[in-house]
Amino acid sequence: MNSLAQEIAGFSTSRLRKQSTRVTTASGQVLLETRSGADYHSTPDTERQSADTCGFVQDFSLDLQVGIITPFLLLSSQDAAHDIDTLKKLKVTHVLNVAFGVENAFPELFTYKTVSMLDLPETDITAYFPECFEFITQARQQDGVVLVHCNAGVSRSASVVIGFLMSELKMSFDEAFSVAKTSRPQIQPNPGFLQQLKTYNPA
Structure with a gap:
C-alpha cells in the first residue's frame, strides 16, 4: 500500500505530462501555450495563425441566398x-x-x-x-x-x-x-x- 508521501509525489509537477493549448487573443493572434512540469511557455502558433484571424472563427461556406x-x-x-x-x-x-x-x-x-x-x-x-x-x-x-x-x-x-x-x-x-x-x-x-x-x- 502506497504511503501518503508516495501519493503526493505521484502528483508532483515534475511528473506531469507536457500539455499544449491553443489560445486566440482578442487581436487575432494565435498562441500555443505549453506547460511541461513547472515550466510554462507561450509562443505564436504559426500553423494556425493564417487560418484564425481577427479573433473570429471564419466561415468559408458561400451564402448565395438573396x-x-x-x-x-x-x-x-x-x-x-x-x-x-x-x-x-x-x-x-x-x-x-x-x-x-x-x-x-x-x-x-x-x-x-x-x-x-x-x-x-x-x-x-x-x-x-x-x-x-x-x-x-x-x-x-x-x-x-x-x-x-x-x-x-x-x-x-x-x-x-x-x-x-x-x-x-x-x-x-x-x-x-x-x-x-x-x-x-x-x-x-x-x-x-x-x-x-x-x-x-x-x-
Whole structure:
C-alpha cells in the first residue's frame, strides 16, 4: 500500500505530462501555450495563425441566398454580390456596398456605391441613410434593381433596407422588419442598430 508521501509525489509537477493549448487573443493572434512540469511557455502558433484571424472563427461556406425585399430592392451577403451568375439571374443593375473593406467585384458591369460603415452598436447608422436612400431611389427611377450588401448580409445591409422601407415606403418598424426577415431569415441587426431603427422617425 502506497504511503501518503508516495501519493503526493505521484502528483508532483515534475511528473506531469507536457500539455499544449491553443489560445486566440482578442487581436487575432494565435498562441500555443505549453506547460511541461513547472515550466510554462507561450509562443505564436504559426500553423494556425493564417487560418484564425481577427479573433473570429471564419466561415468559408458561400451564402448565395438573396432576399427579394421588393422587385427593385434585394438584400444579401458579400458572397452573392461577388457571384456573377446570381447577379445576372436577378437582373441586378446597381450594387450598394455598405461593408467595410470589401471590394466591388464587377465595376465595369454594374453601377456601384460604397458607403463603408462599421457593424458596431455605437455606430450612428441613420447618419448614412440619406446617401444610401438617394442611390436606391435613383436606381428605382431608372427601372434598375439594387442589391444592398454588407459582409454577412445580417446587420448593416439589413438595417439600411429596413430604414429605406420606413422612410420611402412609409412602413412602421415592425412592418419593415417583418418584410426583411421574411425575405432573408438570417437578418439580425445589432442591438444598437435595432434601437435606432425603432426610434427612427423619417421626416
